[in-house]
Structures are given as C-alpha cells and as structure tokens.
Amino acid sequence: MDVAKAVTQMKISPARDAQLWLSAFEASPMRRVVLFLIGIRDLKQVNDLHGREAGNAVIAEIGRRIGLFAPSLAGAVVAARLPGREFLIVAESDARRAELEQVTRKLLASLGAPMTIQDGELHISARVGVAVSTPGQKGIDLLAAASSALASAYSRKGRKYQFGDSSSKSDPTKNASLDKGLRQALANDEIAIHFQPQFEVASGRLVGAEALARWAHPEFGEIGASELFAVADRCDLREELSFTIQRQALELAEKWPRGDVALRLSINLGAEELADDHAGKLLGLLKEIGFPREHLTVELTEESIVNDFDLALAQLQMLRSKNIRVAIDDFGTGYSSLSYLKSLPLDYLKIDKGMTADIAGSTRDRIVLRAIIALGKALGLQIIAEGVEKEGELEMLRDEGCDYFQGFLKSPPLTAAQFHEFAAQQK
Structure with a gap:
C-alpha cells in the first residue's frame, strides 16, 4: 500500500453516499475492500467545555484531515461523514495486515495532532475500527464488522484501534x-x-x-x-x-x-x-x-x-x-x-x-x-x-x-x- 504524503484532498461525502456504495458492494476474491471506521471519543467533552460551535469546528477539522489522508491510501474510493461523531474511509486494497496496521497508526497520529480551535489548542482522542472483506461478504455486513471493531477499540486500553474478526458475527441488535x-x-x-x-x-x-x-x-x-x-x-x-x-x-x-x-x-x-x-x-x-x-x-x-x-x-x-x-x-x-x-x-x-x-x-x-x-x-x-x-x-x-x-x-x-x-x- 502506498502511504506517501497526500497532496490532494478527497471530498468528504455524506452518509447516504457511503451507504449506497456499501449496499451495492459484494466482496469477491478479485475485489477486496478495507473499511476504516473512525470515532471521535471526546466530542461531547468539547461541546460541553467549549460550546457547540467549537464542536462543529472540530468535526470540520477532522473531516479536513481525513480528506487529506484518504488519498494516501491506494484504492481509496469513499471518505464519508456518518451520523454523530463517526467518519468512514473505504479502500479497495489487497494490503497485508501489517501494512494496514501501519496505515491505521498514521491515521490516528494525523487525527491526534493538536488543533487550534477558537484561538486555543485542543487534543482529540480518536478510535478506529478496521474491517477487511471476505469473499461473498455484503457491504452492510462489512460495515457492521467495522462498527463492532470500533466498539471494541473504545473499550481497549492503550492501543486505539481494533480489527474486526471476520470469523465472528457482530451483533448490532445487541448494541x-x-x-x-x-x-x-x-x-x-x-x-x-x-x-x-x-x-x-x-x-x-x-x-x-x-x-x-x-x-x-x-x-x-x-x-x-x-x-x-x-x-x-x-x-x-x-x-x-x-x-x-x-x-x-x-x-x-x-x-x-x-x-x-x-x-x-x-x-x-x-x-x-x-x-x-x-x-x-x-x-x-x-x-x-x-x-x-x-x-x-x-x-x-x-x-x-x-x-x-x-x-x-x-x-x-x-x-x-x-x-x-x-x-x-x-x-x-x-x-x-x-x-x-x-x-x-x-x-x-x-x-x-x-x-x-x-x-x-x-x-x-x-x-x-x-x-x-x-x-x-x-x-x-x-x-x-x-x-x-x-x-x-x-x-x-x-x-x-x-x-x-x-x-x-x-x-x-x-x-x-x-x-x-x-x-x-x-x-
């Protein structure tokens, strides 16, 4: 996977565009997709402490950084803002696990860098759930796996990302x-x-x-x-x-x-x-x-x-x-x-x-x-x-x-x- 510094910005799509893309997707041996589901853990804290205007500015800055980072992923096809405090990057890629971990760590480093909001410096704690498609897997199931991985990443100590387990089914009903x-x-x-x-x-x-x-x-x-x-x-x-x-x-x-x-x-x-x-x-x-x-x-x-x-x-x-x-x-x-x-x-x-x-x-x-x-x-x-x-x-x-x-x-x-x-x- 090419992780060179991005020089162009990918447009951040609305949630419906990502959902339409995923609803039409079905994985095959010739078409492998990786989802990076990004959650901003402390957005409520920013809203409560600095006001909703600051929270909106943080969301915009996170979107900008994701838009800059996404083109560095070979095969990136969608970068979208989802409801609440989540973003999604979709990439068609055959990268190995070690390469995906390296990319995820760089993504977290980019999102965790200090940002200037309302003339003050803020630090944002992001989490990432990563899901890699298996042959025959539907896009909606892949998103559920990424969501389950993100939920696990929220509860982890230390490492701020988690890979979805393709051998187990996520349970959105339970969540x-x-x-x-x-x-x-x-x-x-x-x-x-x-x-x-x-x-x-x-x-x-x-x-x-x-x-x-x-x-x-x-x-x-x-x-x-x-x-x-x-x-x-x-x-x-x-x-x-x-x-x-x-x-x-x-x-x-x-x-x-x-x-x-x-x-x-x-x-x-x-x-x-x-x-x-x-x-x-x-x-x-x-x-x-x-x-x-x-x-x-x-x-x-x-x-x-x-x-x-x-x-x-x-x-x-x-x-x-x-x-x-x-x-x-x-x-x-x-x-x-x-x-x-x-x-x-x-x-x-x-x-x-x-x-x-x-x-x-x-x-x-x-x-x-x-x-x-x-x-x-x-x-x-x-x-x-x-x-x-x-x-x-x-x-x-x-x-x-x-x-x-x-x-x-x-x-x-x-x-x-x-x-x-x-x-x-x-x-």
Whole structure:
C-alpha cells in the first residue's frame, strides 16, 4: 500500500453516499475492500467545555484531515461523514495486515495532532475500527464488522484501534439494545459496584479496593466495565456513568468495617472528568457522604492526561491539596511522554496486568518491569501491580520492590456484600 504524503484532498461525502456504495458492494476474491471506521471519543467533552460551535469546528477539522489522508491510501474510493461523531474511509486494497496496521497508526497520529480551535489548542482522542472483506461478504455486513471493531477499540486500553474478526458475527441488535437501555439503567440504579481487593506485597495484608462497575442486563447477563463504558461512549453517557459509579462506591466504602488500618478506596477518573469541574463535584460528594478524603485514591490513565494537560493538572492539584491521592493506571499501555510523570502530583504507579503476566517469561520482560519499578521509585511513587494470578509472579514483584498488588491470586472482584464480609475477616 502506498502511504506517501497526500497532496490532494478527497471530498468528504455524506452518509447516504457511503451507504449506497456499501449496499451495492459484494466482496469477491478479485475485489477486496478495507473499511476504516473512525470515532471521535471526546466530542461531547468539547461541546460541553467549549460550546457547540467549537464542536462543529472540530468535526470540520477532522473531516479536513481525513480528506487529506484518504488519498494516501491506494484504492481509496469513499471518505464519508456518518451520523454523530463517526467518519468512514473505504479502500479497495489487497494490503497485508501489517501494512494496514501501519496505515491505521498514521491515521490516528494525523487525527491526534493538536488543533487550534477558537484561538486555543485542543487534543482529540480518536478510535478506529478496521474491517477487511471476505469473499461473498455484503457491504452492510462489512460495515457492521467495522462498527463492532470500533466498539471494541473504545473499550481497549492503550492501543486505539481494533480489527474486526471476520470469523465472528457482530451483533448490532445487541448494541442497539444496550445503547437504549443504559440511560434507563442509570436512572433505575441498575449499575452495581464490585470491589477488587488490594494487598500489601510484603505482608499480604488487605489495604483497600478498586471500585468496578457491573451491569446485570436482563437479556445479555453481566456486562463488565469495558463493555459498559464502550456503550456509554457510544451514547455520550460516560460522565453520567462515571459519577454514578463514584457515588455508589463512596456510599458503600463509607460503611466498610473499621480496622486498625483504614482501607483505601480507589475510583477511576477519565478524560471527561479531568477536563471539567469534576474535582469540585467529587469534593462535594465526599462531604455529602462523609467518606474521609485522605482514604481516597483517584486512578487515571495516561490518555486522560494527554487530552488537556493543563486542565488535568489543575484538577489533580486541587484533589491533592485536599489529601486525596492520585495513581496512574495501566502504566505501560499508553504512549504519553514520561515527562508527565514528573510534572503531575502523583502517589502511585499501577503496572498493567498484561505486563505482570509477562514477568515470569523472558529475561527481557523482567528487565522492563524492573525499569518501570525503578522509575517509579526514583520519582517517589509507590507501585501497584494489577492482574497477579500466580505465586511466582508475586515472588518476583516482591524481589523487585513492588509495594501493592491485586489479582486472582488473593481474590477476584467481589460484590459489595462479599467485600464487606471479606474485610471484616481480615486481621
């Protein structure tokens, strides 16, 4: 695939043109098509923070960048704006998977570059779902596969794109049902809180828990946090979902058993909270519920910092000034600058579970883990490892100086009632 710099701009077509093209398409061994479905994750955030005029300007700039990028794809035939916050590029191509990944990363880099809107600089977080046609596949089914891949990309940590699995059928009916039901689930308090216990590496002592969200859907069973937030992203309900989870977690944690050492609660903050006046809202919530601020940790991903560093910094400084601790979550999956670690008011660095599982493998994996722990320690941070499942992993973490861990080795996520009983039994 030719990925040379584009010198001409492809016209951005309306959704109906893309749908007409796809409705007439049927893949064959001689005609292979690749769809790049692009979603703008934080458009609602831009609208809420800067106004709808700024949101429209962002959409126009995204369209312009896609129009410039599309001609660099050999065989590009359609670039279209779809309803809501999605765009589509259609290319007739026989490129291999590695080439398509390279193109997707370049597309994301182009869309993620800072843009000047209303004399200010904005960073946009895009996601891409990629679908490659198989012989006999209809265009409408290919679009459904790309949509399913995009939904998965929204729920992924680190990598911002996902390829559709041609061997499995996407379920647009399920997605539509989940999208329709989430607002009602929030209104009816149907989102439950589970707690992932956290332990001290040296002693095995329970020190706290991370709050996790679960939705017991009447038709599809338990919906985990990743899929739940992917639904919220599609419906622009992420902020409402996050605040609901935080309120419930704080209310439950306020009733935890009181031991010799108070248990800490960890809750997650996303880009939307960090770019809004969420710090003030959270402090008000803490006062209302009566949960001690000094026993709360907020966890944020690297990506949530990058969107608007100055705003994120101000929010975190406000929280830290009130004795709330701050953790970088899933470290090792993102691509943000290490300079953020020294610039932000941090207390903890959480190692992603994917890296924890690798430490018992090659020597190189352990060297990487050792370097991350050493970096955190040099910056005065405490280290938390996620996803610890084997005794050998815990031994290595202990040898390397890790402070805390969570994972199935000691406990899976527990319901609120189970965690309360579990905590009461700890000495």
